[in-house]
Amino acid sequence: MEFVETDRAPLCQHCGAALTRIEYRRDKKFHFGFVTGASWVILFICPHCHKIIGTQFW
Numbered sequence: 001m002e003f004v005e006t007d008r009a010p011l012c013q014h015c016g017a018a019l020t021r022i023e024y025r026r027d028k029k030f031h032f033g034f035v036t037g038a039s040w041v042i043l044f045i046c047p048h049c050h051k052i053i054g055t056q057f058w
Helices: none
Strands: 023-031 037-045 052-057
Antiparallel strands (some): 023 037
């Protein structure tokens, strides 16, 4: 496998638009059970079709 640096922007997997900018939103999520307390869920959103393209838990 070869890794090559590129200048091209990634494409949205839903609408195919170039992702030169990604919007995000933080939502509070609560855990119950073994892990307790509150954490954040960050949703990464396509600015063209407004679909979620990824998540990150904090």
